[in-house]
Amino acid sequence: MKEAVFSSPFFGITISIVAYSIGVWINKKTKLAILNPLLISYLIIIPALIILEIPLEWYERGGDIINMFLSPATAVLAITIYRQREILRKHILSVLGGTIAGSITSLAVVYLMCRMFILPDEITASMLPKSITTPMAIAVSESIGGIEAVTVLAVIITGISGNILSPILIRIFKVKNEIAQGMAIGASSHAVGTSKAIELGEVQGALSSIALVMSGIVTVILSLILFI
Numbered sequence: 001m002k003e004a005v006f007s008s009p010f011f012g013i014t015i016s017i018v019a020y021s022i023g024v025w026i027n028k029k030t031k032l033a034i035l036n037p038l039l040i041s042y043l044i045i046i047p048a049l050i051i052l053e054i055p056l057e058w059y060e061r062g063g064d065i066i067n068m069f070l071s072p073a074t075a076v077l078a079i080t081i082y083r084q085r086e087i088l089r090k091h092i093l094s095v096l097g098g099t100i101a102g103s104i105t106s107l108a109v110v111y112l113m114c115r116m117f118i119l120p121d122e123i124t125a126s127m128l129p130k131s132i133t134t135p136m137a138i139a140v141s142e143s144i145g146g147i148e149a150v151t152v153l154a155v156i157i158t159g160i161s162g163n164i165l166s167p168i169l170i171r172i173f174k175v176k177n178e179i180a181q182g183m184a185i186g187a188s189s190h191a192v193g194t195s196k197a198i199e200l201g202e203v204q205g206a207l208s209s210i211a212l213v214m215s216g217i218v219t220v221i222l223s224l225i226l227f228i
Contacts, residue, residue: 003058006052006054006058006059007058007061008061008062009061009062009065010062011058011059011061011062012058012059012060012061012062012063012064012065012066013062013063013065013066014062015045015048015059015062016041016045016062016063016066019040019041019044019045019048020037020038020041022040022041022044023035023036023037023038023039023040023041023044024037026040027040033163033164033165033167033168034164036160036163036164038156038159038160038163038192039160039164042156045059067134070133070134070135070191071135073191077191077194077205077209077212077213078209081206081209081210083202083206084202084203084206084207087179087203087206087207088206088207088210091179094179095179095183095207095210095211095214096214098180098183098184098187098211099183099187099210099211099214099215099218100214100218102131102183102184102187102188102211102215103131103187103214103215103218103219103222104218104222106130106131106187106188106215106219107128107219107222107223107226110124110127110128110130111124111128111226114127121145121227122145122146122147123146123147123150125141125144125145125146125147125223125227126141126146126147126148126150126151126154127146127150127151127154128140128141128144128146128219128223128226129141129146129151129154129155129219129220129223130151130154130155130157130158131155131158131187131188131189131190131215131219132155132190132212132215132216132219133155133190133191133212133216134152134155134190134191136216136219136220137151137152137154137155137190138151138152139220140219140220140223140224143223143224144223144224144226144227145227155190156192158188158189158190159189159190159191159192159193160192161189162185162188162189162190162192162193162196163189163192163193163195163196166181166184166185166189166193166196166197167196167200170184170200178200178201178203178204178207179203179207181197181200181204181207182197182200182203182204182205182206182207182208182210182211183207183208183210183211184211185197185204185208185211186207186208186209186210186211186212186215187211187212187214187215190212190215190216191212193208194208194209194212197209
């Protein structure tokens with residue numbers, strides 16, 4: 001009976017939707033950035049699977065269906081980019097320069113820290129694509145010998161951190177330019193950070209979406225170069 005209920009794809013889909021909905025409700029009620037809906041959903045789902053002794057494979061039957069929407073959801077960001085195409089046209093050189101600089105910085109920090117702590121090459125390869133969206137990060141990690149699970153964890157932590165901390169860092173460093181705000185968020189914390197950029201404003205959301213895509217391309221190229 002237990003297997004029939006919990007091994008169904010509907011279980012994974014339902015618990016994911018319910019957990020995220022609870023996270024959204026808590027976030028709206030408390031208005032605390034640290035109580036990110038995505039983070040709260042993890043804190044609900046993981047203990048639930050452990051307490052109920054539900055194998056991860058059962059949950060993934062529904063979770064994998066939800067993962068199918070990651071790529072289309074990322075593609076939808078093109079609408080925001082299209083609406084702000086005039087800004088992109090005027091600042092194309094700044095956008096390209098900022099994206100490349102952000103990607104290089106992210107890769108350099110990860111690579112040097114992994115070398116500093118003498119981590120195995122497969123861990124380094126897993127961590128390098130942490131700042132790009134999940135589908136691209138997994139593809140990069142697999143192509144250079146990384147571990148998918150480590151990559152996914154790194155991407156999740158990076159995205160949630162960017163979503164929570166980006167408004168705070170913008171205030172601390174007094175970043176007034178909307179383009180700079182969007183570029184910084186998108187280049188460092190992919191789609192999860194971009195969702196926060198969209199909340200800040202349409203310009204920030206558009207530039208963050210552009211940075212997300214550009215950073216992915218730059219990271220793919222540089223990661224392959226590092227591991228040739």
